[in-house]
Amino acid sequence: MNATDPRLTAHALGEADSESADLIARDTALTAEAAQIKRFAADLRAELHAEPAHPLRAEQRAAVLAAASVAAGPALWWQRNTAIGAAAACVALALGAAIYFQARHLSALRPVAGADKAAPQSVTVRWADESGQPRVEPVLAPRAPVVEARPSYPSPAPALVRATEPAKLPPAKPALENLPTLVAGSTPAPIKVDPATVPMNGRLPADPESTNAAPLRVGTKPPAR
Amino acid sequence: MAAPDASDIAQLLERYERPLVRYAMSITGELESARDAVQDTFIRYVRDAAAPRGAGSEKHIEAWLFTVARHRAIDHQRKNSRIIPMPLPEDRPAESPGPDAQAEGHDTESALLRLLDGLTQNQRDVIRLKFQNDLSYREISTITGLSETNVGFLLHTGLKKLRDLVRAEPDFADYTARHSA
Numbered sequence: 001m002n003a004t005d006p007r008l009t010a011h012a013l014g015e016a017d018s019e020s021a022d023l024i025a026r027d028t029a030l031t032a033e034a035a036q037i038k039r040f041a042a043d044l045r046a047e048l049h050a051e052p053a054h055p056l057r058a059e060q061r062a063a064v065l066a067a068a069s070v071a072a073g074p075a076l077w078w079q080r081n082t083a084i085g086a087a088a089a090c091v092a093l094a095l096g097a098a099i100y101f102q103a104r105h106l107s108a109l110r111p112v113a114g115a116d117k118a119a120p121q122s123v124t125v126r127w128a129d130e131s132g133q134p135r136v137e138p139v140l141a142p143r144a145p146v147v148e149a150r151p152s153y154p155s156p157a158p159a160l161v162r163a164t165e166p167a168k169l170p171p172a173k174p175a176l177e178n179l180p181t182l183v184a185g186s187t188p189a190p191i192k193v194d195p196a197t198v199p200m201n202g203r204l205p206a207d208p209e210s211t212n213a214a215p216l217r218v219g220t221k222p223p224a225r
Numbered sequence: 226m227a228a229p230d231a232s233d234i235a236q237l238l239e240r241y242e243r244p245l246v247r248y249a250m251s252i253t254g255e256l257e258s259a260r261d262a263v264q265d266t267f268i269r270y271v272r273d274a275a276a277p278r279g280a281g282s283e284k285h286i287e288a289w290l291f292t293v294a295r296h297r298a299i300d301h302q303r304k305n306s307r308i309i310p311m312p313l314p315e316d317r318p319a320e321s322p323g324p325d326a327q328a329e330g331h332d333t334e335s336a337l338l339r340l341l342d343g344l345t346q347n348q349r350d351v352i353r354l355k356f357q358n359d360l361s362y363r364e365i366s367t368i369t370g371l372s373e374t375n376v377g378f379l380l381h382t383g384l385k386k387l388r389d390l391v392r393a394e395p396d397f398a399d400y401t402a403r404h405s406a
Binding site: 004005006007008009010013015036037040041043044045047048049050051052053054055056057060061063064065067068069071 | 228229230231233234235238242243244246247250256260261263264267268271272335337338352353355356357359361362374377378380381382384385387388391
């Protein structure tokens with residue numbers, strides 16, 4: 001070891017190991033050099049400690065303390081955002097699941113062959129006119145496609161909907177017999193109207209002795225005296 | 226780990242704000258930039274969940290604060306070095322610094338501290354950390370990112386150069402004679 005060895009400075013500053021300390025202790029020149037370094041380091045330390053040290057400005061200290069108060073508060077901004085994000089994720093998952101299962105259920109209902117060509121064009125309706133004579137007329141039948149339901153869950157029996165044949169229609173109900181004005185070609189009975197039940201539609205009654213005989217004046221000036 | 230409350234930060238400010246501003250000022254060369262760097266350092270300490278906290282972590286906290294303050298001060302120094310000062314008109318006299326500015330400036334530094342300008346930035350850095358803030362080789366290594374061997378070498382060469390400057394300086398003739406006797 002010589003005077004240019006960094007271990008000499010480390011020894012003077014109390015950072016060297018015991019092996020370096022033994023080497024220096026055995027050499028008087030190194031010991032004197034280490035003492036010089038130690039003395040100079042003490043003077044330098046005193047000068048550097050005496051150098052002025054300025055604090056933060058008052059508003060800077062306040063900003064730091066305010067940041068500490070916010071950080072130690074009940075919830076940080078990112079914690080609140082995390083909670084909101086978790087709730088939004090739950091809602092999105094629930095919506096996604098609902099859409100998925102709805103689509104899966106609808107995919108089980110498939111049209112077999114569009115509109116059924118063999119379906120009847122019309123159905124026959126039987127009814128009675130005002131004279132009690134039975135009448136029979138064809139009525140256009142709906143052309144909805146035949147749909148076969150294939151549920152994904154176990155079902156007691158597969159549901160199959162088909163258009164009914166005209167001969168299998170139930171007979172006309174008696175309630176249909178009291179529709180005289182709807183019969184084409186028949187003479188409707190005269191309608192008797194009770195005047196008491198007819199609304200006036202803003203017009204005055206025809207009775208001149210009525211207390212309401214004088215015409216109403218709305219928005220006009222009273223007669224001059 | 227829980228964020229420190231205002232009383233914890235007040236204690237840290239009381240203990241470290243002045244050493245940190247002084248150290249940052251040795252890097253930036255300007256007081257306000259040093260203060261800004263130290264303010265940033267404390268705010269980051271408050272918000273950084275990975276920062277050391279609690280009793281028994283004083284040395285870690287100190288090293289953390291000096292490390293961040295050093296980086297912040299270097300950032301400020303680089304940013305300010307890119308600013309080109311506008312030349313003053315010749316008919317307008319330069320404003321002389323007031324008494325406060327003079328007190329805060331370098332006018333009060335001693336002749337020995339002025340000699341530190343003759344060292345490299347790395348040498349000045351480790352000398353200030355060692356002798357002004359009483360940090361160990363290991364702590365200086367953590368703060369500066371240098372190896373402990375490199376820290377020891379920089380301290381050794383820096384002290385040797387500083388002693389040579391003192392011997393060559395006429396102002397230190399008495400000092401040299403007293404210590405060589």
